[in-house]
Amino acid sequence: MSSSVEREKVRDSWHRVLDHLLTDTKRPGWGEQLADLKVDLFREIGTRVGYIFTTDYLKRQIYYPTHYGDIEEDSIRIRKALSHALTDDGLKVRLVESEGGANPGEVI
DSSP: OOHHHHHHHHHHHHHHHHHHHTSOTTSTTHHHHHHHHHHHHHHHHHHHTTOOOOHHHHHHHOOOOHHHHHHHHHHHHHHHHHHHHTSTTSOOOOOOOOTTTOOTTOOO
C-alpha cells in the first residue's frame, strides 16, 4: 500500500470524526458513535506508524475515564445554552413598575 493511500485513510477517518462532531449530540448513541469513530482513527494512525491494533483491542485498552466524556458533554450543552441565551431568540428582559408607586421610569 502506498503512503499516499495510507495518509488518505487517516484523513478520511479524521473527517468522519469532525463530521460527527457537527451532528446533534442529543441523538441516542451519539457518544458511542464518536468513540467508535475515534477508535477507527487511532487504528489508522497506528497502522501508519507501524503498529497493528485491532478495533476491539483499542476499544478495551484505551484509557478514557467516563468523567472526561461527561465533562465534554456538559461543555457542549453549556455552550449551546449560552449561545441560545445570547441570540435574538434567547434572553429577554422585561422592565415593570413596582406596585408601591415607584417613580415613573424607575427600574427596580
